[in-house]
Structures are given as C-alpha cells and as structure tokens.
Amino acid sequence: MTATAGAAQSAQPERPGRKDGVCGEFTVFTRIKPGHADALREDLARIADTSDNEGNRAALRQIGTLHDARHVIFDNDTRFMFASVFDGSWDTYIDDFGKTAVGANFERVFSHSEGFPGVSDPGAKDWFVAHQEPAGVFVSAYPDLTVQQIWKDQHVNEAFQEVLDTPEFRAALENPANAELLATPAFQKLLEEAAV
Amino acid sequence: MNTADSSSAAAVGVEIDDVQSGALRPRPVPYQGKFVFLHVDDRHAGRALLQRLLPLTSGGLPSVDSNQGAWVAVAFTYQGLRALGVPQESLESFPRAFREGMAARAKLIGDVGESGPAHWEAPFGTGDVHIALSALSSDAAQLDQELERARVAFQDTPGVQVIWQQEVHQLPTGRTTFGFRDGISHPNIEGVGLPGSNPQETPIKAGEFILGYPDETGNLPPMPSPEVLGRNGTYAAVRKVHTNVAAWRRYLRANSSSAEEEALLAAKMVGRWPSGAPLTLTPERDDPELAADPHRVNDFLYRENDDRGFRCPAGAHIRRANPRDATIIGDARMHRLIRRGTTYGPPLPEGVLEDDGADRGLVGVFIGAHLERQFEFIKAEWVNDGNFIGYPGEKDPVAGHHGGTGSVTIPEKPVRRRLRNLPSFVVTRGGEYCFVPGLRALRWLAELEG
Structure with missing residues (x-):
C-alpha cells in the first residue's frame, strides 16, 4: 500500500489476504477457550437473532465497507472462524468499528478465543494478523464496486x-x-x- | 425389451414399450378425461385392484394418429406405495420430495396463503390419496368405455375406495379458462421416437424424463430400488388450480385503454396470443394461420432476435416456464418438464367481468424424472421469482401467487412498462406428487407378497 499523506490507511502496513478488485477477504481462525463453545454459540445466536434489527443494520451502514461476514464454530467445538469481505483492507477502519455495535459484538465473540487481547488493545491488529489465513482463491462477482x-x-x-x-x-x-x-x-x- | 424401429431409440435403448403411454404422451386435441383418486384400506385389495387395472394400461408410443384411442395411466403417492406394502427399504430409496409429498413442500413451491395446504380441497394433502388414475381421450365413447372398465375394477375390489374424481374437458373455444390455447409445447426427448414441438430444440436426454437412462448430467437419475420398480418409471406432480378469470379480465381492462391494448397486454403476460401464436414470431398481432401450423407454432428460440424481451417479455408465462435459449441464470435444459394441462369447470362467458362463483381452472400434470430439479425448481425460481431473468422478486404474471403486490415488467421502447399491484389470478386447490411406474413395475406392485 502506498503511503499517501493524509489518508487514514497510509499508516497501516501491508496486510495479508487476497484481493479481487476493490475488495479483499479477511479470514481468521482461532482456538476456542476450553468450555467456552456453548457461551460463544449463545453470543452468536443473539447476534443472528438481531441481525434484522435496526441496531445491527445501522452498524453495518456505519461501517460501510463490510460486504458480508460469517462466524463459524467447527472442529468439534474447538475452533472458530470469522470470514469476511471488506472494501480495501479490513484494518483500515478497525479502530472506528470499535465504537459501533459491531465492535461490541467482536469484543464479545472473540473473548471466547484463546489469547484475544480485546478489540481496543493496541496489539489487537497484530493478534488478528497472527490468526489470519489468506484464501487460496478469492473472487467477487462485482470487483469494481465498493x-x-x-x-x-x-x-x-x-x-x-x-x-x-x-x-x-x-x-x-x-x-x-x-x-x-x-x-x-x-x-x-x-x-x-x-x-x- | 425395446422393439421400436426408431434408430435414435435403438441408440439409447429406451424400453419405450415398458413406459406407460400416459407418462410421455402429449395431450390429445380435442380431449376429455377424468382424474380419479383411490384410497387403499387393505394392501391385498390394493394389489388385487392393480391386477384388474393392468389390462387397461398400455406402454409404448402413441399410434400414428395420437388422437386415436383412450389411455389410462396409473400412479402412486408415497402413502399409496406404503399402503400397498412396498418394503420399507424400497420406500426409503425414493427421493425426499416424493416421500414428503407436495403439501409438505408447499412453502418451497409457493403454495402459501389462500393457496396453502390448510385451504386445499380434500383429499389433497391429507395423505389419503394413494392411487391416482387418469384417463384421457379425444373420443367420448372410447373414454366412457375405458372409465367403465376402471369403474368395474374399483367396484369389484372391496377395500379400495374412490375418494375424489375430477372431470376435465376441452372448452368449446379450444382454449384455457383464461382464453389461450395451450398444450402446444412438448420437449424433444432423445431416443423415444416422439417428436418434440420445437424443431430447434436439441434433444433432451431420456433420463430427464424416464428413470433408468442417462440424464443431462451424464449420470443415471437417482432411482428407487429394486430396479424392477424404478426402471422406466417417472414422477408426476398433479395439481388442481382454480383460475379467477373475472379478476384476470378486470385487471387487463383496468390497465389498458382499448380492446387492442388489452389483447396485447394479455399476450405480453402469457407470451402467446389467444390462438397460440407466439409473440416472438408475431409481436404485433395474433396470427391464427401461424398458430394452426404445427411446424411453425413452436418453432422459435429467444436469444438471437428477442433476448431482451421486446417481443416476448422475459417474465411472460411461457418464457418463464420454458426459457429455451434465453439468457438466464443456469442451464434451462436441466429444468425441462412435460406439461399436460386439462381444463375443468364451465367457461366464464365472453365479456363477463364479474365472478359468477363457478369453480373453473385446470388440472395440471407435470412430468419428469427429477421432482426437485424440475417441478420444484421451476416453481421456486422461475414461477415465483424473477431473479433468473434480472427481475428479482417478480413472479409469473399468470401462474404466480401475487397477493395484490405483484409487479410485472414489460420491455418497451423508450421506457419499459411496469405493472404493479397484481392480484393472484390462480389459487392452488391441491396437489400430489406421484410415481408413475413402468408396466413391469406395475405388475411387480400387483404381485407383491406378504
């Protein structure tokens, strides 16, 4: 990423993850803390239940760069995947997200993962990168559209x-x-x- | 074994003589017929009835004149196969949609609201329908003769009851209750020696319509076991659909300012003119001469001259039901059906705009080897949605369940027309998924033991 004076993303280092046109994929795999799978499932159910609600929609509107996202518990309740598609790089606005309902959801959901320092922790981005697994293929049906x-x-x-x-x-x-x-x-x- | 001389039949070895004539055969013109549903109280009685019905069934191609003779077809619901004592292992080998039955799939195929199973006419959807028998003929005397033979068979078999009957007939106009000629299109099936109605259609693999032969995927369709039961069989979705002809006429009248405009609007919604002449071939006016020519009436594709739908809208009834080569999501050849519509009830007299309370509509039979990929897919994706043609949320203007909120886009230069607030013109009265076995399979069912 080229450093452009004044652009918010200029301060960010290059991040892994595949791109297609204007958007890129961001997939994180973590280990679920022992005994936390049910609590995580409940948190996800709560978010899923309210996904049509004003608050969540408003938060997505506020983020404005997230195309879609999914949270998946797998491997016999031991692992967790967060897979998403963002315009640009996921971390450009990560600090800004922290202030929305989505940030609160992130905080709660990832609190069940081993080693998560918290969304507002200075080391949060590095933690995500350390747990990120870039896709082998990522394609978009509308690569020109944010x-x-x-x-x-x-x-x-x-x-x-x-x-x-x-x-x-x-x-x-x-x-x-x-x-x-x-x-x-x-x-x-x-x-x-x-x-x- | 196959004895057909047709070289294409020989090439794929379709045992056409073992396929019930009533399965693949296009509806005669004119026609009259009857649907009879039977309930089997006792499996031995059910089998005895089948023994008596066997002589009424026939296999193979229709005679040279397809309007000759009467033909009887016998089909079974999942509950019917159970009632006959088909072994559990065999029952479980049938595809899920068939095992669940049409009522259980109502939401998926758009039978909701007033068309939902809660409002269906008994015995549709109750599980009581076991055997479905249909008889169709061009000749009233021959039909009566066959029906009399069937009646004697039922009568002589205590333990089997007739629980529903529906007479169907061609209206004097030769058209549906909505006023359009139907029964024009018939797929070109490879290797059965039955010509398709569109000379431009590349033959569809036999396995799309008959179990036991490769289908369009290159594989054999999933077939119930044992092989003797599944082979040369197919599935039929049978539906009774009430048509609200007065509402249809009123909607057309309210959205046009002259008789010509009204006729064109109706044709744009159907895709054909009342005579059956297709809009793609005659976009401005009806052409009864073209319609009367069996070589021309269905001889068309869309992509070359009408891909954007300025002649026949992409959302028109016949173009949704059979998009031919039009630009759509997916591959239309994976979703072909044999459609056999038959009319019931009296016509609403010409010019009448108020409902007279009479029950009129159609009994539709939709035949294919894959209920889910054919009938159900077509209902869900092509009839009750428009995403596949770039009009998400729009439904088939004629066959869709709109509930007063439907919209229809009619391409037009310079600005497309968009009709809104469409009411439903049809109400589902009920439906059943049936298995139409081959003749050997019928005999196997009749001879079940235990």
Whole structure:
C-alpha cells in the first residue's frame, strides 16, 4: 500500500489476504477457550437473532465497507472462524468499528478465543494478523464496486425506476425540445436501461 | 425389451414399450378425461385392484394418429406405495420430495396463503390419496368405455375406495379458462421416437424424463430400488388450480385503454396470443394461420432476435416456464418438464367481468424424472421469482401467487412498462406428487407378497 499523506490507511502496513478488485477477504481462525463453545454459540445466536434489527443494520451502514461476514464454530467445538469481505483492507477502519455495535459484538465473540487481547488493545491488529489465513482463491462477482457504490447504485436505480413510472418522463422524451439530449450517447445508454 | 424401429431409440435403448403411454404422451386435441383418486384400506385389495387395472394400461408410443384411442395411466403417492406394502427399504430409496409429498413442500413451491395446504380441497394433502388414475381421450365413447372398465375394477375390489374424481374437458373455444390455447409445447426427448414441438430444440436426454437412462448430467437419475420398480418409471406432480378469470379480465381492462391494448397486454403476460401464436414470431398481432401450423407454432428460440424481451417479455408465462435459449441464470435444459394441462369447470362467458362463483381452472400434470430439479425448481425460481431473468422478486404474471403486490415488467421502447399491484389470478386447490411406474413395475406392485 502506498503511503499517501493524509489518508487514514497510509499508516497501516501491508496486510495479508487476497484481493479481487476493490475488495479483499479477511479470514481468521482461532482456538476456542476450553468450555467456552456453548457461551460463544449463545453470543452468536443473539447476534443472528438481531441481525434484522435496526441496531445491527445501522452498524453495518456505519461501517460501510463490510460486504458480508460469517462466524463459524467447527472442529468439534474447538475452533472458530470469522470470514469476511471488506472494501480495501479490513484494518483500515478497525479502530472506528470499535465504537459501533459491531465492535461490541467482536469484543464479545472473540473473548471466547484463546489469547484475544480485546478489540481496543493496541496489539489487537497484530493478534488478528497472527490468526489470519489468506484464501487460496478469492473472487467477487462485482470487483469494481465498493459497498458505498452498491448502495449508491441502488438509490440511483430506485430513483430511476420511479422516474420511468412517471408519464412526465415519457412526455419529456417525446418533446422535441429534448431531442438534442436524447441523441447524446450518454442518454442513449440510459434509454438502453430504461427499456427493459 | 425395446422393439421400436426408431434408430435414435435403438441408440439409447429406451424400453419405450415398458413406459406407460400416459407418462410421455402429449395431450390429445380435442380431449376429455377424468382424474380419479383411490384410497387403499387393505394392501391385498390394493394389489388385487392393480391386477384388474393392468389390462387397461398400455406402454409404448402413441399410434400414428395420437388422437386415436383412450389411455389410462396409473400412479402412486408415497402413502399409496406404503399402503400397498412396498418394503420399507424400497420406500426409503425414493427421493425426499416424493416421500414428503407436495403439501409438505408447499412453502418451497409457493403454495402459501389462500393457496396453502390448510385451504386445499380434500383429499389433497391429507395423505389419503394413494392411487391416482387418469384417463384421457379425444373420443367420448372410447373414454366412457375405458372409465367403465376402471369403474368395474374399483367396484369389484372391496377395500379400495374412490375418494375424489375430477372431470376435465376441452372448452368449446379450444382454449384455457383464461382464453389461450395451450398444450402446444412438448420437449424433444432423445431416443423415444416422439417428436418434440420445437424443431430447434436439441434433444433432451431420456433420463430427464424416464428413470433408468442417462440424464443431462451424464449420470443415471437417482432411482428407487429394486430396479424392477424404478426402471422406466417417472414422477408426476398433479395439481388442481382454480383460475379467477373475472379478476384476470378486470385487471387487463383496468390497465389498458382499448380492446387492442388489452389483447396485447394479455399476450405480453402469457407470451402467446389467444390462438397460440407466439409473440416472438408475431409481436404485433395474433396470427391464427401461424398458430394452426404445427411446424411453425413452436418453432422459435429467444436469444438471437428477442433476448431482451421486446417481443416476448422475459417474465411472460411461457418464457418463464420454458426459457429455451434465453439468457438466464443456469442451464434451462436441466429444468425441462412435460406439461399436460386439462381444463375443468364451465367457461366464464365472453365479456363477463364479474365472478359468477363457478369453480373453473385446470388440472395440471407435470412430468419428469427429477421432482426437485424440475417441478420444484421451476416453481421456486422461475414461477415465483424473477431473479433468473434480472427481475428479482417478480413472479409469473399468470401462474404466480401475487397477493395484490405483484409487479410485472414489460420491455418497451423508450421506457419499459411496469405493472404493479397484481392480484393472484390462480389459487392452488391441491396437489400430489406421484410415481408413475413402468408396466413391469406395475405388475411387480400387483404381485407383491406378504
């Protein structure tokens, strides 16, 4: 990663993990503390139960760089996997996450793993890197799109579809005063999308 | 063994004479018929009935004139096979969807709300349906003759009861209750000597429709054991579907401003004109002459001239049910079905927009060797969703359960049309998954011991 003055990520060292376009994968494997599997399972169930809730959604919105994430208990309750896809590098905003509901979830979930120093510990990032296992293959169906762009595209499309539903838009297309605009290649591209 | 002279049949060795005629055969035109459900109280009685029904069944290809004769098909639900005393090991070898039955799969296939099993017509979904018998013919006298023979067989077999019957018939218009000709499309199945309706369709492997032969994956379809039971059998999803014709007509009327617009809107939702002429071949107006030509009426693909759906919308009923070569998620050849729709009830007189309270609709039989990959997949992915064509959440405008919130996109230049607040035009009255054994298997069932 190139050091760019003023950019938050400039201070971060290169992190392992595969990239495809704008996003990268971040997968961590840990050992579950003996006797903690059930407590961990309960914590995960609580997060899963509330995943549709305002708080969690709001936190994901606040993070704004996380595409998806999963928490998995495996190997006969002895090991734990956290697998996720972030825009850029996972650790760019890790300190910022600490202040959201997701940070609290992280704190609780990883507290059941051996050796976890705590999300706000200065050594937290190094601990994650030490437990990270880069993927052999990582591919994205939309390598050019960040979470922010996807949300933006969604809003634009919703608005676009609403415009298409108005009779005024159809009338505007038929208005000779707009002929010049309609003839531009950019508008023709728009009409390609408007027709289907 | 296979005695068909067709060289393609010889190549894959389909024992077509052991496959029940009623399984693969396209519906005759015109047609009338009857569905009968039986309950087996006693397995010995059930087997005795099968012995009596055997002479009514036939195998092999339809005669040169497929409208000749009447044909009877016999099929069994999972509960039916149990009631006949099929050994547990064999019962467990059937695929899960069949063992669970259609009612248990209702949510998956979109039979929810008013179409849910809680509202189904008895005995659908109760587990009481054991044997399903269907008889279809072009000729009323021949049908009556076959039905009389079947009736005698039931009557002579105490311990077996007729618990449901449904007469079906072609309406005088030759069309469905919605007013569209159906029964046009039939898959081109490799090696059975039965021509498909689309000359451009590459033959589908026999194993997609008959157990015991390689399917499109290159493997043999999962087959119940013992082999004598599974071989040359197939599965049928049988459904009774009520059609709300008045609601359909009212919706069309409310969303168009002329009779021409109304006809075009209906055609855009179906994918064909009332005559059966496909929009992809005649996008502007109906063409009864084209529709009457069996060589042309189904001779089309989508990708080359209509991939974006400006003629036939990607979401139209016939294009969803059989996307041919259109750009979709997945491989359409993995999800082919034989569809046999038959109409029940009186037609709603032309021009009537208010419901007259009559029960009318269709009994649909959907046949294939893979219930889950074919019928269930099609219902879940193609009928009740639109993600596969880039319209996530949109359903089949005709066959989908919309509940007043449906939307339909009709591609159009310069701006697509999007219809909203679609009501449901169909209500599922019930359905059953059936196994349609080959003739040797029928005999094996009839001769079960113990």
